[in-house]
Amino acid sequence: SHTTGYRHDSIPAGIRAVTAIAKARGLDVVASEDPAMFDPGRLTRFRAVVLLLSTTDPKKPQSEYWVGPRRTEFQRFVRSGGGIVAIHAAADSHYHWPWYGRLIGGRFQRHPQGTPKGRVTLANPGLRANRGLPGTTVRTDEWYYFDDFDPTSTLLMTLDPASIGESDINPNPVAWTRTVDGGRVFYTALGHTTQSYAEPFFLRHVANGLDWVLAARQ
Secondary structure, eight states: OOOOOOOOTTTHHHOOOOHHHHTTOOOOOOOOOOOGGTTTTTTTSSEEEEESSSSOTTTOOGOOOOOHHHHHHHHHHHHHTTTEEEGGGSSSSOTTTTTHHHTOOOOOEEOOOOOOOEEEEEESSSGGGGTTSSEEEEEEEOOOEESOOTTTTTEEEEGGGGTTTTTOOOOOEEEEEEEETTTEEEEOOOOOOOOGGHHHHHHHHHHHHHHHHGGGGG
């Protein structure tokens, strides 16, 4: 949850929620703000990494903290089958590292003002990463739009733009899974608000994501 760009007030609630989800699955959890966690050899004992609202400043390349050997270690972890759960502002990060953009599957472009209620629909209801979720729900969040969304990703859910007063017609990607260099990646654009991390829908959504990325290592 290290940030050098916009800092979300919801980070403490997110840490508590993700920790509880992981511990319910019998996992040990290390919550850290220290980029040195990605120094060489530091990730070998982990099965998954959760990137929680981990921003950098797109106008300041020096704000990026995955550099040098840390990039190599992160790539090694993914290529060895490590799972990545990326939440909301993890897409608003490391704009100057092309591999990271490919890992996430899209980069933050903009969001409409505020946190309006929007209608979310499952794109592929039968997928494991969508299990237990309603086909359609209305919830409050900050709604991301993306540059460079990779259409080869497996889309999990979309936003109806009209439900938040936007003029575009086509459903907007909200969450997806993908496999990159042998590692499983789950990304959700949801999770801006503190309230999200006490919301049953969102907690199930994140738990499904963690289960999905861990499945490769079972």
